[in-house]
Amino acid sequence: MSSSPRTPDYRACVAIHPSGLLSRTTHRVPALLRSCHPEPAVAVTVFTTALAVAAGRGPAGSAAVAAAVLAGQLSVGWCNDAVDAQRDTACGRRDKPVATGDLPPRAVAVAAGAALGLCVPLSLLSGAAAGAAHLGGMVAAGWAYNLRLKHTLLSPLPYAVGFGSLPAFVTLGLPSPSWPAWWAVVAGALLGVGAHLVNVLPDIEDDLATGVRGLPQRLGRPACRRLAPLLMLAAVGALVAGPPGPVGATGWALTAAAGTVAVLGTASSSKRSRRPFRAAIVVAGMAVAQVLLRGQDMV
Numbered sequence: 001m002s003s004s005p006r007t008p009d010y011r012a013c014v015a016i017h018p019s020g021l022l023s024r025t026t027h028r029v030p031a032l033l034r035s036c037h038p039e040p041a042v043a044v045t046v047f048t049t050a051l052a053v054a055a056g057r058g059p060a061g062s063a064a065v066a067a068a069v070l071a072g073q074l075s076v077g078w079c080n081d082a083v084d085a086q087r088d089t090a091c092g093r094r095d096k097p098v099a100t101g102d103l104p105p106r107a108v109a110v111a112a113g114a115a116l117g118l119c120v121p122l123s124l125l126s127g128a129a130a131g132a133a134h135l136g137g138m139v140a141a142g143w144a145y146n147l148r149l150k151h152t153l154l155s156p157l158p159y160a161v162g163f164g165s166l167p168a169f170v171t172l173g174l175p176s177p178s179w180p181a182w183w184a185v186v187a188g189a190l191l192g193v194g195a196h197l198v199n200v201l202p203d204i205e206d207d208l209a210t211g212v213r214g215l216p217q218r219l220g221r222p223a224c225r226r227l228a229p230l231l232m233l234a235a236v237g238a239l240v241a242g243p244p245g246p247v248g249a250t251g252w253a254l255t256a257a258a259g260t261v262a263v264l265g266t267a268s269s270s271k272r273s274r275r276p277f278r279a280a281i282v283v284a285g286m287a288v289a290q291v292l293l294r295g296q297d298m299v
Helices: 010-016 020-035 038-055 058-083 085-090 105-124 128-147 156-171 182-209 215-219 221-241 249-265 275-293
Strands: none
Touching (some): 020 058, 038 156, 058 105, 182 275, 221 249, 249 275
16 A cells, blocks of 8 residues: 555644644545545435335335445445556546545545444344345455455456345335345346446546556546446347336437437547446436335235
8 A cells, every 4th residue: 555644643743732633634535525436425415216116115114225335335335446546646547536645545444444333233223134135245345356356357347236135125124025136136247247237337447557467457448438328228239128118208209318328328538428327327326216116016
């Protein structure tokens, strides 16, 4: 891990000024929030909570889902920045507080561990089976990606497992636990892999320069841009074709809109653009809207 400015002794700060520790902690809160990957953290939390509402988890159950997923996403985001501190600094990432020196790597690592510790009891509020699905699926997969799998050809696997496990977290926590419908799991896995492809698009050159050779880096930017919208469209297709009964006009309209967003979002010519990833979030939102129309069929 790269060297960072020496962190002052907290006891010395308090001895000199009683409010020193509080001031330092307060100053780091905005940096910690920027470091947690707020866009995907909020999006995954909101979408999974919507699934919980659609499946009939009720206010208390849906709130438990939201709290657990948010804690899990915070732990994964902070873990990512802690592990990538040296790489991000070498690449001059101005969007990473650790790389700019606004946040010591140790502070992010401690935050990741704290969020992970909090995620365990929050996940188990939904029951042992549901908690195991979340902790062993989304959370474990996210940490495995950060610590090792992002460097390998298996880099899409944690995304497929993590996002595919979210419907199980929701349905296994129902009063009458059950496995989710196949199409919900397949759609989640496809959306996850599509999100993985577009997430790395702005950083492919930096990744290769610092030794990260996951599947998207090996495929290259043009291939990822062609493959990502196909995966997202396949996810929406599973949600349309999977549930029993005819597809209504709203369902077809959402499908058409999702296809348009997926294709246009990945057509950006700017290497550093975050538009493809934001387009993936919009498509995921449309997919969740599709599930909301047929929420009871997910069980």
